Amino acid sequence: MAANRFNGFQNHGVGIGLRIPHYEHIFAHEPAVDWFEIISENYMVDGGRPLHMLDRIMEHYRVVQHGVSMYFGSAQAPDREHLSRLKSLVKRTKTPWLSDHLCWGSIDGTYSHDLLPLPYTWEAVEKTAARIREVQDFLEIPVAVENVSSYAEFVASEMTEWEFLNEVVERADCGILLDVNNIYVSSVNHDFAPMDYVNAVPAERVAQIHIAGHTRYEKYILDTHDHPVIDPVWQLYARAVERCGPTPTLLEWDDRIPSFDEVWAEARKAERYLQPVPSSVEPLLTGAAR
Amino acid sequence: MNLEELQRTMGAAVMQPLTAEEEMQQQDVTGRWNGRPMAEVAGEFIAPNSRLTAFERLEIYNRQYWFRLQSAFHEDFAGLRAVVGTERFETLMNAYLAAHPSRSFTLRNLGSKLLDWLIQNPKYLGRRVALALDVVRVEWACIEAFDNAEYAPLSVAEVAAVGADSRLALQPHVQLLALSYPADDLVLDMHRQQRKESSEAGTRPDSHEDDSQAPLRLRKRATWLAVHRADLSLYYKRLTLPEYRTLNAIRDGLTLPVALEAGFAGSRLTVPVQLDLVRQWFANWAELGWICKPQ
Numbered sequence: 001m002a003a004n005r006f007n008g009f010q011n012h013g014v015g016i017g018l019r020i021p022h023y024e025h026i027f028a029h030e031p032a033v034d035w036f037e038i039i040s041e042n043y044m045v046d047g048g049r050p051l052h053m054l055d056r057i058m059e060h061y062r063v064v065q066h067g068v069s070m071y072f073g074s075a076q077a078p079d080r081e082h083l084s085r086l087k088s089l090v091k092r093t094k095t096p097w098l099s100d101h102l103c104w105g106s107i108d109g110t111y112s113h114d115l116l117p118l119p120y121t122w123e124a125v126e127k128t129a130a131r132i133r134e135v136q137d138f139l140e141i142p143v144a145v146e147n148v149s150s151y152a153e154f155v156a157s158e159m160t161e162w163e164f165l166n167e168v169v170e171r172a173d174c175g176i177l178l179d180v181n182n183i184y185v186s187s188v189n190h191d192f193a194p195m196d197y198v199n200a201v202p203a204e205r206v207a208q209i210h211i212a213g214h215t216r217y218e219k220y221i222l223d224t225h226d227h228p229v230i231d232p233v234w235q236l237y238a239r240a241v242e243r244c245g246p247t248p249t250l251l252e253w254d255d256r257i258p259s260f261d262e263v264w265a266e267a268r269k270a271e272r273y274l275q276p277v278p279s280s281v282e283p284l285l286t287g288a289a290r
Numbered sequence: 291m292n293l294e295e296l297q298r299t300m301g302a303a304v305m306q307p308l309t310a311e312e313e314m315q316q317q318d319v320t321g322r323w324n325g326r327p328m329a330e331v332a333g334e335f336i337a338p339n340s341r342l343t344a345f346e347r348l349e350i351y352n353r354q355y356w357f358r359l360q361s362a363f364h365e366d367f368a369g370l371r372a373v374v375g376t377e378r379f380e381t382l383m384n385a386y387l388a389a390h391p392s393r394s395f396t397l398r399n400l401g402s403k404l405l406d407w408l409i410q411n412p413k414y415l416g417r418r419v420a421l422a423l424d425v426v427r428v429e430w431a432c433i434e435a436f437d438n439a440e441y442a443p444l445s446v447a448e449v450a451a452v453g454a455d456s457r458l459a460l461q462p463h464v465q466l467l468a469l470s471y472p473a474d475d476l477v478l479d480m481h482r483q484q485r486k487e488s489s490e491a492g493t494r495p496d497s498h499e500d501d502s503q504a505p506l507r508l509r510k511r512a513t514w515l516a517v518h519r520a521d522l523s524l525y526y527k528r529l530t531l532p533e534y535r536t537l538n539a540i541r542d543g544l545t546l547p548v549a550l551e552a553g554f555a556g557s558r559l560t561v562p563v564q565l566d567l568v569r570q571w572f573a574n575w576a577e578l579g580w581i582c583k584p585q
Contacts, residue, residue: 119296191339219341
């Protein structure tokens, strides 16, 4: 696997998101999942079942923390209680890296609980990078930022999304959680070529890759995480792996969650792209993936 | 518009209440933009594309915001919905969420101000105000009891060795309630599904579907209740009034003799009977692990 300083030089392979409906199956069958990603906020509590279950999972599996409310792009200072709870959880899980989104979501102490898009401006680059550095310094572990799916663009934007991402991660000196499904969703919603995005990302900073499904409506795509991964997203994934090397990969399935076996089978499709292809064998993907 | 002002503007638009048809308001209803058309407001900072106007793009976020909060609220207060009915519940939910949007990084705390807000705004509850308030008390207590801290409990021997000046503490997960109705029976009947987790999925919540059930019919009866956690599960334990008062006094940090005096204030029980009760309480509390040292 592409171990680098942004994923703590770990060799994590394919994992899935840890979800409550799968607990029973995991404890009963101990499936050979390489690692689980947890939503940090679900375990940033003082006690009870969530932490107990997490501890049981950690007896057998590696976990990596992924957050949904750090809001690196929010213009105002991070919530100190959030940060200190997050650090406590980091100590508990010993997560080798931590990820959250390149977005904003709170203003004047009010939380949207959504991953709101940022205007791609130089002011946003500076402020977001400063906040990532602050969080990274406080948590004392590598941080990776994830590109989000978006449904709106701003009049004020001064660059493309991938240019914005690159500027932010360079200034923050952080990693990237490259979500190829989000790239696909945004490419349809904003009419750009998704492969241009994948090709522009600094490969050496990619700590992890997300894959997921989505829902297509008449005029836009919504990032619902409730379907299998579609072929065009697999093609983006193949290209990302080609550029970055085999990289820790995580399938997200958050709604209408099917059986553990179904989710795990979908995730394991990623393995065919991660394993070296013998030279005598035709590449799995051609054309758009190249 | 700088980044902070842009986020303030978009935040206000995203959090603006939806119409009855669950669409974005055509006109500003908050007063922030003096009642201007939202299409105009959206066009000032959101760019359109070939398929969607700036208004339609902003509306996606406006709807997602409300659906996400409504979903969490539905899950947390299923008992309240059963008592007041789905239509009234929707109205009070939207009014409450407009008055008290989330001020926490976690949706777990979304209902933290609901009881106080309903006490100040009983018009949203219809005729069964006292019952509805009791149900909210129990449902919020469940949220607190589910994942509040649990410190090392005092053993029976340690409790027995407690001196007259000792201060004890109650486990944070133990929630003490004084109710007009035995509302725990109703809530127990309603909360059959596990709480949902945070995620990034942008989906319409299933709980919007009208799956409300007819609530149990309850008669008014003063009820003292502890909602607590044992072996990772939630339990309700009915208390007597002296027991409830004593536990509250312990929680308030009073010394044991003062707490017991508060517990038996106005009681006609003889001292030997009181002492016997206290012994039973402490044996029970120690077994349940409710008593700990002050942190």
